[in-house]
Amino acid sequence: MHYVDPCCFDRRCTHDQTDWLERGAKHCAQDMIVLTFLFAGQDSTAAAMASCLCFLTASPRCKAKLLQEIDDVVGTGQLKWEHLSQMPYLDWCIKETMRLVPPAVGFARQARGDQLLGGKWRIPDGTPVIVNAMGMHYSKALWGDDAYDFRPERWEQGAPHRFAFIPFAVGPRACTGREFTVVEQKITMVKLFQNFDFRRPAEVQPEAGYTTVKCGDAKWLGDGFKSQLKNQCNKFRFVYVYFMLGAAAIGPGKVLPLLVALSGCWAQLAVPEDLECERGPHAAVWKQVKQRFRSLLEETPGALFNPIPEEKLKTVVDETIADVKAAGGFERTSTDECGYGKLALQLLSVCLVSDPMAVAQTVQSAGESFASPVLTLLLDIPWVATALSGWPLFGLLAQVSLRKAGVLEGIVDLESIDGVNKGSVYFTAMRKAMVASDLTAMADATVKYLDNPDVAGDGGALGALTALATQAAVQSNVQERLNLINGLQEAMKKAVHNSQDLDLMLATRWPLWSLIHFTVDAISVAPPPVKA
Numbered sequence: 001m002h003y004v005d006p007c008c009f010d011r012r013c014t015h016d017q018t019d020w021l022e023r024g025a026k027h028c029a030q031d032m033i034v035l036t037f038l039f040a041g042q043d044s045t046a047a048a049m050a051s052c053l054c055f056l057t058a059s060p061r062c063k064a065k066l067l068q069e070i071d072d073v074v075g076t077g078q079l080k081w082e083h084l085s086q087m088p089y090l091d092w093c094i095k096e097t098m099r100l101v102p103p104a105v106g107f108a109r110q111a112r113g114d115q116l117l118g119g120k121w122r123i124p125d126g127t128p129v130i131v132n133a134m135g136m137h138y139s140k141a142l143w144g145d146d147a148y149d150f151r152p153e154r155w156e157q158g159a160p161h162r163f164a165f166i167p168f169a170v171g172p173r174a175c176t177g178r179e180f181t182v183v184e185q186k187i188t189m190v191k192l193f194q195n196f197d198f199r200r201p202a203e204v205q206p207e208a209g210y211t212t213v214k215c216g217d218a219k220w221l222g223d224g225f226k227s228q229l230k231n232q233c234n235k236f237r238f239v240y241v242y243f244m245l246g247a248a249a250i251g252p253g254k255v256l257p258l259l260v261a262l263s264g265c266w267a268q269l270a271v272p273e274d275l276e277c278e279r280g281p282h283a284a285v286w287k288q289v290k291q292r293f294r295s296l297l298e299e300t301p302g303a304l305f306n307p308i309p310e311e312k313l314k315t316v317v318d319e320t321i322a323d324v325k326a327a328g329g330f331e332r333t334s335t336d337e338c339g340y341g342k343l344a345l346q347l348l349s350v351c352l353v354s355d356p357m358a359v360a361q362t363v364q365s366a367g368e369s370f371a372s373p374v375l376t377l378l379l380d381i382p383w384v385a386t387a388l389s390g391w392p393l394f395g396l397l398a399q400v401s402l403r404k405a406g407v408l409e410g411i412v413d414l415e416s417i418d419g420v421n422k423g424s425v426y427f428t429a430m431r432k433a434m435v436a437s438d439l440t441a442m443a444d445a446t447v448k449y450l451d452n453p454d455v456a457g458d459g460g461a462l463g464a465l466t467a468l469a470t471q472a473a474v475q476s477n478v479q480e481r482l483n484l485i486n487g488l489q490e491a492m493k494k495a496v497h498n499s500q501d502l503d504l505m506l507a508t509r510w511p512l513w514s515l516i517h518f519t520v521d522a523i524s525v526a527p528p529p530v531k532a
């Protein structure tokens with residue numbers, strides 16, 4: 001049974017809760033779940049929709065565009081499920097509203113172990129921290145000079161960073177209703193606009209006793225929060241992190257790593273505990289799953305550079321689901337369940353998707369609960385830690401990539417994704433070597449590519465990354481290989497900022513992911529290097 005402290009923060013507490021029991025705070029989990037669904041589920045969505053109507057009413061241009069979209073896609077008829085994905089402008093309006101008026105302006109987390117953030121913020125173990133979502137949403141450094149304006153079109157490019165837009169929080173305790181609420185909001189907005197028009201009255205008289213808070217005056221939030229929390233929880237030490245004012249002053253380069261750490265329950269800055277899944281409640285089953293995935297990649301002939309046959313993938317996916325289900329590993333009762341294992345299973349499952357539209361947006365369409373952990377593992381967790389966990393992340397990504405490029409061939413302009421043209425010497429040589437799984441030929445082609453100024457640059461950024469990955473793959477000195485792996489991860493961080501970027505990079509026909517798998521996975525079977 002999980003008990004909840006009356007103080008606002010301890011819903012997140014990961015420590016022993018029995019002391020709260022003794023103090024008589026005996027709200028049991030079931031009560032809290034019902035309350036959470038009532039308040040989290042109803043109030044927040046209502047607030048978001050009310051704000052959206054306000055913005056649209058205040059902005060006739062945006063409202064006209066939205067009405068046009070609803071007219072074109074749904075008309076006056078019955079709204080259908082498939083209509084929802086055909087109305088990007090509606091999606092942008094909802095996002096833009098939750099950016100400017102996030103129903104939850106911030107959220108609380110608690111430090112798991114002592115933390116040193118950005119080399120200077122010391123956060124002792126157990127310290128509760130407020131993450132200021134609204135501050136992040138208003139950062140001009142991230143969103144541009146018009147950060148305070150309602151401009152749905154900005155979403156055409158997506159968020160400027162995957163943690164720049166966090167109305168639902170992020171990490172393992174993010175909102176479980178996020179997909180649901182967006183659908184709910186879209187349906188309601190369409191129904192409303194199909195039947196009503198909303199206009200601003202000629203004159204608005206604020207009701208007596210009410211204060212109008214302008215978005216630009218966001219500082220009130222910090223002080224308001226501070227005193228409220230102080231009153232409620234003054235027996236705790238608090239660190240107040242104000243992104244709202246701080247973000248603009250210290251710049252996103254410093255704010256973002258800080259936010260990454262805060263918003264992911266601290267698990268994302270340092271390597272999460274038990275990445276290898278050896279201590280959870282179903283550790284034995286996950287160990288088996290890991291071994292099964294590894295064998296699939298290691299024992300299927302040619303699997304390093306070629307797609308594994310679909311039937312084989314399906315068998316492994318089905319068997320894994322059956323085993324984990326039988327052990328109760330999918331039940332939401334345990335917070336310690338193997339996240340990496342579940343993600344690996346999802347990655348393998350997406351290889352079975354054949355609809356080109358879905359394949360083109362593998363990561364994006366799988367939703368934030370998939371995209372966010374994949375990006376975190378790829379960009380924030382050192383690749384060496386992944387290697388040591390034994391989970392073959394890059395081998396699975398290589399399979400996704402091989403599958404994706406195969407399905408999209410002839411449908412999407414893969415040449416422009418790869419940054420090549422028909423005469424690309426390096427690309428042609430690499431592809432030829434790939435079919436033959438010939439690493440030596442890849443190494444030779446890479447040496448020629450790097451040595452020849454006429455060919456160097458052939459293939460753009462992906463060609464350069466592949467060359468780096470090939471160098472790392474054939475590097476026998478462990479320390480040198482580690483340096484190259486770190487270099488590769490840094491290069492990946494520069495190239496991939498969000499799920500769209502990752503989807504594009506996964507559609508490449510360069511053997512990039514296979515080479516990274518070959519390079520990184522070697523560490524998981526070799527003992528870690530001894531530090532000099």
Ligand code: HEM
Pocket residue numbers: 036037040041042044045048102103104106107108167168169172173174175176177178180181
């Ligand atoms: C616009 C609508 C919504 C917004 C902005 C929103 C925002 C959030 C945020 C920021 C959190 C994290 C709170 C924290 O960490 O303290 C959260 C948690 C949660 N939300 Fe939502 N939410 C919305 C709609 C919903 C809906 C519709 C449901 C249910 C149907 C829902 C269910 C939950 C639950 C159960 C949690 C707790 C998750 C956990 O602790 O693991 N939310 N929400």
